[in-house]
Amino acid sequence: MTAQESGFDLLASFLRIQGFRAVDVELREWPTRQDPKRRVKVVVLEDERGFHVCPDCGRRHEEPWWRQTEPLRFRDCSMGDWETYLELYPCRVACCGGTRRERFPFEMPGHRMTRRFFERVAALCTRLPIYEVAAMAHLSWDTVCRIDKQAIELALGGRELSLDGLRWIGVDEVSRTGGHVYFTIVTDLESGRVVYIGDGKGDKGLRPFLERLGKRGRRRIRLTASDLGYLPLLAREFPKATHVLDRFHIVQWLNEALNTLRRRLFGGAPQDRAGRTLKVKKWLLLSGRERLEHKNKLVLARLMRLNRPLYRAYLLKEEMRGILHHPWRYFGALRRNLHAWYQSAVRCRLPEMQKVARRLKPYFDNIVAGYEQRLRMGLMESINSKIAALRGAARGYRDREYFKLKIFQRCSLPHNPWARIVL
């Protein structure tokens, strides 16, 4: 007895689509301009369910209005080495004040592809750049982009996240292109999720968020963490909250000051060896000392011997980093350390460092507040670097809304929403 006679349809069980029978599998020539020898596999299906579903209301119709003479093809996961399509003749049903093309249970609405194919492409998009996925899936850049966008929106349940129950927020700005175009990012510091992304920076970027939060939402905010660009604004909008100056930004400032100093000392064409090395290896100065390899520590030490002022500034930066990274329990000691740092910074006779120190001084209380509240400190830094990685992978997003969705995907959704998918 063959598989056919026993009523067991091998192909159907392989396809795993209930209610449809595979009547034929063809290998067709389907040339495109890029690939004149392109061949695809087409599985011809027959509907055995005996009813047709209206795409709008979902009602079942036993009698179709008519059967279309043109077949529809849905891209499916590949069988063997070929792109695979499911082909069938759909019916039109009279429903919802007109005629509609019936909806199949396996199709992804809005796309000529099966749901499972859509999900696999979306899964790849969580980790790979669009053009890589497009090449793997033999799809156009735009199609993959559309799939990714829709998948993220489905996972988020819309384009905007709920702001209910928000108590601790972190506010920061990131650039979309590495300059000029900015987003304002609001993070829920308790859950670690990005909850809002506004266009522009400063007041302009934050205003819609404040409006969406409403009066009651604003009263619930107990703590904000941000850099100096937002701190005065947040202090005005949330007068009763604690305002924390995020330590990540303080280190950023010190790095900027160090860089300006380096440029001043070794400006123009490098004169000597130290200058040349520094021009090439400015990251030596900017990365934390504990992250450097031994070899690089030696290079740094040599550079520093050659240039006392730079060494002084470098030490000031590392000292502040040391203070900020210490898990302080006794805030008096933290305060004493900050003041001692301030004293040595204003006495160092380097205007760049003095400027940062003077700018920081009025906000020492805002730094201490972060430790008092036991704020998770690395959070804003990690979100910032995740966004930088996203920007790098896509070489700057041209599409503003898409970049926002990608940020939500990386910073608000669970790590792998497609865990059940098997490739």
Ligand SMILES: [Zn+2]
């Ligand atoms: Zn209907």
